[in-house]
Amino acid sequence: MSKSTFKILFYLRKNQVNKDGTVCIMIRLSLNGEISQFSSKLNIKPDAWDTVLCKAKGNTLKARQLNETLEDIRTSLKNHYRDIEVHESFVTVEKVRNAFLGITAKQRTLLELFKKHNDDARKLVGISKTPATLAKYDRCYRRLEEFMKAKYNISDISLKEINHMFITDFENYLRTESKCNENTTAKFMQTFKMIVIIAKNNGWIYTDPFSNYKIRLKRVDRGYLTDAELQKIMKKKFPTKRLEQVRDVFLFSCYTGLSYVDVRELKASDIKISFDGKPWIMIHRHKTDTLVNVPLLKIPQMLLQKYEGQLPKGQLLPVLSNQKLNSYLKEIADLCGINKNITFHLARHITFSYPLKTRNLQILSA
Incomplete structure (x- = not known):
């Protein structure tokens, strides 16, 4: 497999000249043939720009400060690229640009996702879902809602904030406050984990908080x-x-x-x-x-x-x-x-x- 090539280039937008004769320094990101261009919010006069080295000419204080700022921008962009490469399934120049500019996707929350899942399941009742299955999903939703209010005094939580402690706290809440037995608790945890897997599969979280958590169902003799x-x-x-x-x-x-x-x-x-x-x-x-x-x-x-x-x-x-x-x-x-x-x-x-x-x-x- 060929390695991705991420490149950063600074250039001047010469077709728009400011009243003081300066032009904007632009940033061009390229990755596997994909390009994104945006302003650095920095200006310079065209004759002070080195088009070969893509930086300010000379060794004046102003030139050094500008070049240091450009280098900081380059470093920041590279760091964002590496972070996305590590934590997400794939990198795009748009993702790097948005991360650099502070434009982030809307934080998805647990109950928001859970509600959508249950609403979708409700439409499938009689087709591929049973009323009992839907009732199971709704019960788990309510238990999570009650738990977050009682334990953390919050109405919802970002998917990215769910960690191992949140999971074990929910388990303890089910066993103590909700008086659930071992198997009922395990079934609630299975439903909760299903929602977390949906979030991970959609790229809304990077790691599985259930990775070090084992759901244990106790073997029960139902009698005969x-x-x-x-x-x-x-x-x-x-x-x-x-x-x-x-x-x-x-x-x-x-x-x-x-x-x-x-x-x-x-x-x-x-x-x-x-x-x-x-x-x-x-x-x-x-x-x-x-x-x-x-x-x-x-x-x-x-x-x-x-x-x-x-x-x-x-x-x-x-x-x-x-x-x-x-x-x-x-x-x-x-x-x-x-x-x-x-x-x-x-x-x-x-x-x-x-x-x-x-x-x-x-x-x-x-």
Whole structure:
């Protein structure tokens, strides 16, 4: 690769003569064929200028002072060039000129960038982002806003001012003031780091303040249901229809492995006859958009038949909000004598002592 050649030249603008007969000394910067010309704010009479050496002629005090000033300008320009070369992805003569003249780009701030990121994500909800993902971004934005106000009494911070101490202070704030556990804190830090990476990729900061910071996610045993516990839930007669419906939706997820949002959005058109002549669920997962093919076993088939034609808006199952489902599942666990924190997500954590069989269909179709 050829080396960049940065050159500085002083010359006279002879086409504009001042009333005292002096002309302006101009500065020309050149770099890889790119040129920028601007005034040095210094004047000299044309006959006192050495066009070969590009400086004032003679050894008078005035000439020496002018030449020293020109040399200072040259040194300053070279220093700006080296600084930009070290800290930024590429150098231009315009950047060097602006740095010398004190013209700097608008300082971008953390919350300004974060807000733009979230606004862009908001437009993609339903396309490539989920409401839950957007809510995660908005929560992190609010936590950073609260943290800066509480810790530093500021409403925002320049991206270039974010350092290792700012990061660790935010982590400590999340653990102490916000009472976040280890993994919740780590997820906030992951979102924060994502914004910092965006800033670095756009050249708004030169170094990554997260370079010496490790985000640690603690491995958590989310628990599971055994086959015996699942049988208890399946056989239980519930006193209210709402608990029975919640049980049915939960069982459907147990036997298909589908997440809450995938069960909620399941449509009749998602069920197709596959190569084996049997019905399969064929969908793209809402979270990852990956294609999933799930054989529709007898129990989930019976569950779908149980509610066929009974629900509005083409729903296949009576799916409540995730919050209500989880609340009712705790009630179901108590009624079944299961001493576990049952959530809808737990439906995907089942251990079977033997292959799934078509048991208790009379309960499901009752």
